[in-house]
Amino acid sequence: MKKILKQTRLFFLLVFIAGLSTYPSFAQDKDVELADEYFQQQEYDKAVVLYEKASRNSRNIPFIYKNYFQTLLYLKDYKEAEKLVNRQIKQEVENPTYRIDLAYLQEIQGRIEKADKLYEEIIEEFKKNERAPILAAEHFIRLDKADLAKNMLLSARKAGREKSAFAIELADVYEMLGEQNAMIDEYISYALVERSNIEFVKSALQDRISKPEDFEALEKVLIDRVQKDDNEITYNELLLWLYLQQKRFYRAFIQAKALDKRYRLEGTELLEIGNISMKNKDYKSAQTIFEYIIETYPKSANYPIARNNYIKAKEEVIKNTFPLVNDDINSLIQDYQSLIAEVGKNIKTFDALRSIALLYAFYLNQKDTAIVILNEAVEISKGRTDNIAQCKMDLGDIYLLKSEPWESTLLYSQVEKLKKDHPLGYEAKLKNAKLSFYKGEFSLAQEHLDILKEATTREIANDAMDLSLLIQDHLVFDTTGVALKEFAKIDLMIFQHQDQEALQALQKMTRDYPNDELIDEVLWTKANLLLKVGKTEEALKDLEKIVAEFSDGILGDDAYFLTGKIYEEILQDKEKAMNIYKDHLVKYPGSIYTAEARKRFRILRGDFIN
Numbered sequence: 001m002k003k004i005l006k007q008t009r010l011f012f013l014l015v016f017i018a019g020l021s022t023y024p025s026f027a028q029d030k031d032v033e034l035a036d037e038y039f040q041q042q043e044y045d046k047a048v049v050l051y052e053k054a055s056r057n058s059r060n061i062p063f064i065y066k067n068y069f070q071t072l073l074y075l076k077d078y079k080e081a082e083k084l085v086n087r088q089i090k091q092e093v094e095n096p097t098y099r100i101d102l103a104y105l106q107e108i109q110g111r112i113e114k115a116d117k118l119y120e121e122i123i124e125e126f127k128k129n130e131r132a133p134i135l136a137a138e139h140f141i142r143l144d145k146a147d148l149a150k151n152m153l154l155s156a157r158k159a160g161r162e163k164s165a166f167a168i169e170l171a172d173v174y175e176m177l178g179e180q181n182a183m184i185d186e187y188i189s190y191a192l193v194e195r196s197n198i199e200f201v202k203s204a205l206q207d208r209i210s211k212p213e214d215f216e217a218l219e220k221v222l223i224d225r226v227q228k229d230d231n232e233i234t235y236n237e238l239l240l241w242l243y244l245q246q247k248r249f250y251r252a253f254i255q256a257k258a259l260d261k262r263y264r265l266e267g268t269e270l271l272e273i274g275n276i277s278m279k280n281k282d283y284k285s286a287q288t289i290f291e292y293i294i295e296t297y298p299k300s301a302n303y304p305i306a307r308n309n310y311i312k313a314k315e316e317v318i319k320n321t322f323p324l325v326n327d328d329i330n331s332l333i334q335d336y337q338s339l340i341a342e343v344g345k346n347i348k349t350f351d352a353l354r355s356i357a358l359l360y361a362f363y364l365n366q367k368d369t370a371i372v373i374l375n376e377a378v379e380i381s382k383g384r385t386d387n388i389a390q391c392k393m394d395l396g397d398i399y400l401l402k403s404e405p406w407e408s409t410l411l412y413s414q415v416e417k418l419k420k421d422h423p424l425g426y427e428a429k430l431k432n433a434k435l436s437f438y439k440g441e442f443s444l445a446q447e448h449l450d451i452l453k454e455a456t457t458r459e460i461a462n463d464a465m466d467l468s469l470l471i472q473d474h475l476v477f478d479t480t481g482v483a484l485k486e487f488a489k490i491d492l493m494i495f496q497h498q499d500q501e502a503l504q505a506l507q508k509m510t511r512d513y514p515n516d517e518l519i520d521e522v523l524w525t526k527a528n529l530l531l532k533v534g535k536t537e538e539a540l541k542d543l544e545k546i547v548a549e550f551s552d553g554i555l556g557d558d559a560y561f562l563t564g565k566i567y568e569e570i571l572q573d574k575e576k577a578m579n580i581y582k583d584h585l586v587k588y589p590g591s592i593y594t595a596e597a598r599k600r601f602r603i604l605r606g607d608f609i610n
Helices: 002-022 029-040 044-055 056-074 079-089 098-110 112-125 132-142 144-162 167-177 180-193 195-208 210-230 233-246 250-264 270-278 284-296 303-319 326-343 347-363 367-381 383-399 405-417 425-440 440-452 456-479 484-494 499-512 519-532 536-549 556-570 574-587 595-606
Strands: none
Touching: 029 044, 029 112, 029 303, 044 056, 044 347, 056 079, 079 098, 098 132, 098 536, 112 132, 112 144, 132 144, 167 180, 167 195, 167 440, 180 195, 180 210, 180 405, 195 210, 195 233, 195 440, 210 233, 210 347, 210 574, 233 250, 233 270, 250 270, 250 284, 250 595, 270 284, 270 303, 303 326, 303 519, 347 367, 347 383, 383 405, 383 425, 383 484, 405 425, 425 456, 425 484, 440 456, 456 484, 484 499, 484 519, 484 556, 519 536, 519 556, 556 574, 556 595, 574 595
């Protein structure tokens, strides 16, 4: 309870300052220091003598009261404790904490009815006091009486006739009591007071809700409130935040549209949500978001970005729909070319040019055309090092497609030098590491990877770690690395889109190395490649083999989750997919796919429309 603690600290600080001004020798009181030491060491018989001596000077009481009172309770000297409390009640009539201690003293002596009556009297007497309710609530909580803290604050709110009074304090109390819905209501009430409170409420809720049922409760409350008052934009802001937390981007889009209209943002926040959706690979939602911006704000500064990103989202959907069709690739190129024709060949369409080049190189096997286009992209970059570095990296990839690895490593190394200690530089180093891996130069690959594991972005660090572990784990069992070299060659084939050749080589590896430590990786790679070329049933067999024989390995949960996705997205078998996702939650509770499996299961079950 941040606010309670702040006000309580302020209260005691003021008391402390006042005490120092009238009794400067207190800080030097050796008896009190010694008494506190005895108290900390639980030597209460010794502490009580010194506290009693110090208490003869009333100026000492505020400083020794808490420890002295506790000492008397430990010693069960209730008579002396009552004298101490009553003395303080007379000294500080506006402070409810001493009255609460008196009631508590009755309670621990078994006088429950008397204690309850005193608690009720305290709540009634102090409910109209401006500061006392918070002090009282904080003290009730110290005594493990959150229910009385709630009663105190609610009574004070009613007496003051302000619906949002003590909202933060009550939210904390409700959390202690496990009353999640009431806690949520209080935070929403606080958010409604003024806009500057909304960010605090988001932060507080992020710390306090984590279970699916808690998110559901918050969503239900907010939706109910929106339906009752659709003019209150605070509910839309909180729903937007909630859906982003859950990665339900289409629903986030619905809420963001309302905010966009209210604040005349011309798609700025929608653009950000679309980009987040892209990063989380929800390309269909991203397409919808970017399309809305394009149609709604055709003359805004966000239009060319949204237009380009819309095509990028469409591109990702096509790339992840198997098997790939050349007509779809040509359609994408036409989309990008239309954008360039409309906006012009300039820095705004740099990404579009890059995308066209990569589509020509990787999907239409027109590598020389791609190189020409990338050189155009460099020209329009006008010295922007990020853009130039990105183009050099793309050119490195294309030369690798052309089986010219020396040109590739030269370009990657140029990017490393140009963008040292920058994500692009790290990405180039990772590409050099992979190039060494493809060539079977595992020691050299490890040198690159060891650096990347320490100083880079999380995504690149994870990729570096995965490749490093693949090399290390296999060489432990096969120091010659024969099988790993075969696998590395296949990995290069896949990069070069030599899919059929790669499939044949992978099939050969399953025959030649059936008991090798690498076999689960071989099966996983083969299954993904089979999906790419449209052989779904064959891919399922390899995935099922991984789950059956390597369930406890690092690819067990990956294979099972992908199996669920295949049944859901490709085979359209809703019941089978639901069963797999449900089983995944039990079989792999610590998996990185747990949240996504739960979300997909609930969508298929019809819990909500995503």
